Amino acid sequence: MRKKTCNARWTFLPITLLACWAGIPAPSLTEAPNTSPPNIVYINMDDLGVEETAPYGHPLFKTPNLDRMTAEGLKFTQHYAGTSVCAPSRCALMTGMHTGHCEVRGNIQMQPHGQMPISPETVTVAERLKEAGYETALVGKWGLGIEGTTGEPTRQGFDTYFGYLDQVLAHNNFPAYLVRNGRREELGNEVIWEPKTALFKGLGSFTPEPKVYSNDLFTKEGLQFIARPHNKPFYLYLAYTLPHNNGEAPKDQRFQSPTLAPYENEPPGGPAWTLLEKTYAATITRMDDYVGQIMDALKKQGLDKNTLVLFSSDNGSTEDIPQRFAKTNRLRGMKRSPYEGGIRAPLIAWWPGKVKPGVSDLPSAQWDFLATACDLAGVKPATPTDGLSMVPTLLSRGRQTRHDHLYWEFHEQGGWQAVRQGNLKLIYKVKSDQYELYDLNRDPAEQTNLVEQQPETVSRLKSLLASARTPSAHFTFGRNG
Structure with missing residues (x-):
């Protein structure tokens, strides 16, 4: 049996919202046909x-x-x-x-x-x-x-x-x-x-x-x-x-x-x-x-x-x-x-x-x-x-389309989230409620935390970190709901 399309899942199977997040842009494909x-x-x-x-x-x-x-x-x-x-x-x-x-x-x-x-x-x-x-x-x-x-x-x-x-x-x-x-x-x-x-x-x-x-x-x-x-x-x-x-x-x-x-x-x-x-x-x-x-x-x-x-x-x-x-x-x-x-x-x-x-x-x-x-x-x-x-x-x-940002999350050992935009990368350690900011161009080994030096950047990337994910019933970082 053929699987339902994404729109059908959205309408009839809301539990699979994670796989059909409506805000994700479709990729830009090359126009030349591949014969x-x-x-x-x-x-x-x-x-x-x-x-x-x-x-x-x-x-x-x-x-x-x-x-x-x-x-x-x-x-x-x-x-x-x-x-x-x-x-x-x-x-x-x-x-x-x-x-x-x-x-x-x-x-x-x-x-x-x-x-x-x-x-x-x-x-x-x-x-x-x-x-x-x-x-x-x-x-x-x-x-x-x-x-x-x-x-x-x-x-x-x-x-x-x-x-x-x-x-x-x-x-x-x-x-x-x-x-x-x-x-x-x-x-x-x-x-x-x-x-x-x-x-x-x-x-x-x-x-x-x-x-x-x-x-x-x-x-x-x-x-x-x-x-x-x-x-x-x-x-x-x-x-x-x-x-x-x-x-x-x-x-x-x-x-x-x-x-x-x-x-x-x-x-x-x-x-x-x-x-x-x-x-x-x-x-x-x-x-x-x-x-x-x-x-x-x-x-x-x-x-x-x-x-x-x-x-x-x-x-x-x-x-x-x-x-x-x-x-x-x-x-x-x-x-x-x-x-x-x-x-x-x-x-x-x-x-x-x-x-x-x-x-x-x-x-x-x-x-x-x-x-x-x-x-x-x-x-x-x-x-x-x-x-x-x-x-x-x-x-x-x-023309190669580039990502606006890249996002990751992890659900063991207290959990963490991370987002990279350009050369800047923000890490959030959930259990300890701590943020770290690194400039990967100047500091690829991530040794110098820039949180205190760049508060505006941290605020912007915090918002991106929050909006980059959809809720999951199984993966909640230990939070209820």
Whole structure:
């Protein structure tokens, strides 16, 4: 059954007001018709901080394929995740709504397990592309509804899916099973399950003797999808779980890679890295190898000239990142943080012959993906959206419309809101009722709070902060109503 339009939801289903906020402007699409819609591959990493690869300045991690992707593609330096944790960030990516308007604005655990599912009325980028004639596939981590719920990927525009639907299950890269189109596939890993607490619902686990690595399977699945015959354009959402930690594992084994390559003997001639350091670094390079395999497969199949590949991450670095690596970061904050290190994300666009190599400082966010994908497919988004098409920047044609502002919110640890307008960014810490103002142009590390020096700016951005969101029955910052 076809989903209701946004206007129908507004009239008959007021509970879904969040997904149809009437004040959001429609995107400005490029006028030239796209006679040959490209394939789209979106590679999304999990807790990969923006500064954790060589293209973004990390001095220790070996990422030769991302180096190649950057040399051949367009690197964005002012790109942002949906927010600073998994589910709401992925909701923003899928729906084109920022966390002041999208349905899932935080990590809420549901019964019997899994996260809050998106509703039948929510329109995803997969649905729009499917309606435009695309073949759609999800491989990897979802987090927006488990099997049997309204958020199951095949009910949200994906023809097929394989991977983790539950984010807690996805903590373990050597899981007992994965889910393919509603059915569990046992992997042969013997796991130790967490007690059935309110948070984990029994699905947090650790594997003492690992055998089968989920991310290897995701790459294999993605390669098989690319290799098979396609009589229509395709959209592949490849959502890896690296380098996310496993909080259910012993502390020295929280990062999981089948090997320590190429860091077994790091650093040469100096004090050896710890096992945790080697394993974390190995996940970064293994991730990089996956990206190289996808790029090479597209070239081998002759698809690279008509395929846009995007590489990004859902939020900042995990708090467990070894200090040896974190101390080189220039940006403040990590996952769950309102600072740039918590919400800034890498974005590398690769499309040989179409996307010119270079660097873009365009302020953009993952909620721009839906408008961009629809523009490339030659269709309009079905609903109002917070996103803007990035096609003019990607293809170096036409005028690039810019955001008036970017907005984020977070609902754990007392909660926070943040808004960026131009180079100015206001942060509001809800529980402590404190504001912070930063000039990102002069102070990208957010060290100098300008609240006292610029009261008029603070007042203006406070008003914007308040108007940038619609009420949510589920996400209230602990307030009643």
